[in-house]
Amino acid sequence: KIEVDATKPLFPIQPTMYGIFFEDINFGADGGLYAELIKNRSFEFEYPWMGWKHIPEAETRFNTENELTIYNNSKTNPQNPRVVRVDIRNATKTIGLQNEGFDGIGFKKDAKYDFSAFVRSNKGNVNIEVQLLNEKDEIIGTAKASQSSISWGKVEAVLTANQTVQKGKVNVIFSEVGQIDIDLISLFPQDTWKGRKGGLRKDMVQLLADMKPGFVRFPGGCIVEGRTLAERYQWKKTVGKIEDRELLINRWNKEFSHRPAPDYYQTFGLGFYEYFLLSEDIGAEPLPILSCGLACQFNSSETTPLDELDPFVQDALDLVEFANGDINTKWGALRAEMGHPAPFNLKMIGIGNEQWGQEYFDRYELISKAFKVKYPNIKLVSGTGPGAEGELFEQAEKALPKLNAEIVDEHYYKDPKWFRDNANRYDKYDRNRYKIFAGEYAAQSHGVVNPDNKNNWECALSEAAFMTGLERNADVVYMTSYAPLFAHVNRWQWTPDLIWFDNLTSFGTANYYVQKLFANNPGTSTLPIKSNGENLTGQNEIYASSSFDEKTNEVIIKLVNISTEAKSIELDIKGLAKRASGRNIKIVESDLKKYNTIDQPNKITPSESLFTIEKGKSMLSLAPNSFQIFRIKK
Numbered sequence: 001k002i003e004v005d006a007t008k009p010l011f012p013i014q015p016t017m018y019g020i021f022f023e024d025i026n027f028g029a030d031g032g033l034y035a036e037l038i039k040n041r042s043f044e045f046e047y048p049w050m051g052w053k054h055i056p057e058a059e060t061r062f063n064t065e066n067e068l069t070i071y072n073n074s075k076t077n078p079q080n081p082r083v084v085r086v087d088i089r090n091a092t093k094t095i096g097l098q099n100e101g102f103d104g105i106g107f108k109k110d111a112k113y114d115f116s117a118f119v120r121s122n123k124g125n126v127n128i129e130v131q132l133l134n135e136k137d138e139i140i141g142t143a144k145a146s147q148s149s150i151s152w153g154k155v156e157a158v159l160t161a162n163q164t165v166q167k168g169k170v171n172v173i174f175s176e177v178g179q180i181d182i183d184l185i186s187l188f189p190q191d192t193w194k195g196r197k198g199g200l201r202k203d204m205v206q207l208l209a210d211m212k213p214g215f216v217r218f219p220g221g222c223i224v225e226g227r228t229l230a231e232r233y234q235w236k237k238t239v240g241k242i243e244d245r246e247l248l249i250n251r252w253n254k255e256f257s258h259r260p261a262p263d264y265y266q267t268f269g270l271g272f273y274e275y276f277l278l279s280e281d282i283g284a285e286p287l288p289i290l291s292c293g294l295a296c297q298f299n300s301s302e303t304t305p306l307d308e309l310d311p312f313v314q315d316a317l318d319l320v321e322f323a324n325g326d327i328n329t330k331w332g333a334l335r336a337e338m339g340h341p342a343p344f345n346l347k348m349i350g351i352g353n354e355q356w357g358q359e360y361f362d363r364y365e366l367i368s369k370a371f372k373v374k375y376p377n378i379k380l381v382s383g384t385g386p387g388a389e390g391e392l393f394e395q396a397e398k399a400l401p402k403l404n405a406e407i408v409d410e411h412y413y414k415d416p417k418w419f420r421d422n423a424n425r426y427d428k429y430d431r432n433r434y435k436i437f438a439g440e441y442a443a444q445s446h447g448v449v450n451p452d453n454k455n456n457w458e459c460a461l462s463e464a465a466f467m468t469g470l471e472r473n474a475d476v477v478y479m480t481s482y483a484p485l486f487a488h489v490n491r492w493q494w495t496p497d498l499i500w501f502d503n504l505t506s507f508g509t510a511n512y513y514v515q516k517l518f519a520n521n522p523g524t525s526t527l528p529i530k531s532n533g534e535n536l537t538g539q540n541e542i543y544a545s546s547s548f549d550e551k552t553n554e555v556i557i558k559l560v561n562i563s564t565e566a567k568s569i570e571l572d573i574k575g576l577a578k579r580a581s582g583r584n585i586k587i588v589e590s591d592l593k594k595y596n597t598i599d600q601p602n603k604i605t606p607s608e609s610l611f612t613i614e615k616g617k618s619m620l621s622l623a624p625n626s627f628q629i630f631r632i633k634k
């Protein structure tokens, strides 16, 4: 028998409870969410021709009178110095460039694509032919772009693809005798999220919007810290004009020797302004995480001395001005110039990602003191390091309350059993301490960062069991997010991940549907749900939480059965009308090893049916290996 008391709401569930964690890992941003199709568009990767081929190819090129070179324009454009120079002496011979995209380029039949580039020519005339190619190198779309001026200007053209192609390419062919300079060669689908020029992939943002997340944490993850301090994420370098944003090597470029990605860079076309906009678009609170002056402690012991921490403190304070400041302030004016005069209403900032030890506590203390003076209403998020148990974790648990930590980020990448065993984790937490942000977690089928990890139903169901514990303890747990969020099916560095994509489509894993069901059905306050007077944390392999939604006047019950047997239970809800009705949303899958794939993305998805209950009592049969939600009008 499971008893729910709908007459006794316990504590509020924060609107931020279920959110998303975004990091540019697994080609999540460049080559993923950020819809740019050209790789190395400004020739600033370590090797300038990465991603590009010469037309004709090198061996034959020397037989022509035409030439492609790269020169450095660091004086006038220090953030983006390299420029391609095309010398054309004989216009009857073809010369051009071919881009391979991130893993090839996806084109959709009849879709339109915006081409652009910055060009100049000593003769005053630039004529370019842009060609979209399929896998067989056949032209499937073409357009001409031109400009007549000797100074830098932008050429643009719109192309339509006449085929759907997963791994296409783009040719940029030059004609006209003379010397042409070209930079920032770009190609975007027109059909982006909200139709924004140079925007984000619509299918991928849609999956996020469908979750109705309470917050978006960005930009990571380890990329916040950098392998070295010089390679840390600096938000100020990611705002303003795209052409002025300085590229940075991605921290995940060489992380795993079995999957090196030497062509993994951050162009920051998706920068802090775009993250704020994305959060606003999908109705989520922005949660930026900033460097605290320590490089990634897994990679380096590089530490900024406390008396040299000012620039880090200032970056954090200036971010509040950028997000919320009046348009007459320096950073508020930049936000307005970029297109958003209204404030973004930033309420919280994370200081450091997954960092540990006294060196972290000292830096957190210094930065938090500055916030108390200038922005006492901004909530600060601190962290407990990489594990949610063990020595480093205990150190953090002792140190952070002394620093008046407000919200503390805990991470756990563990096997599925750990998640089931820890459904009671927060039942034991001190109610008088800081609040918890379960900021990165995922059940891993084959061990942490093992390439064989799969987003299988056992992992997802174990996370659902664990999440009932998060929800039941909503007085302590204020925010939660699965990690990582995105992965390209051919270009990932870390698995499992919540959403997978290729060049044309994306799909939600079983874990995604679990997250989505929690985030779509949170309720506004918790309700007691007990069996024999106890919380359900795995007795008889059942896990449960319950809440009340004051906006819809519904009682919400979440039940997880992780066993091979159906479970008969008597549900007894106090406080319902004589006859109450509602919906039963569930995922039932007997095979724990099953998972969704890009070719079969709907193997594990939720289904919904109507449900009625008389006098608050009902006999239920909980299917084996199932996650069920009941939403019942009170």
Ligand code: AHR
Binding pocket: 023, 025, 220, 221, 222, 223, 353, 354, 386, 440, 483, 484, 494
């Ligand atoms: O989510 C992948 C990585 O795991 C994050 O970058 C880091 O914070 C954690 O170690």
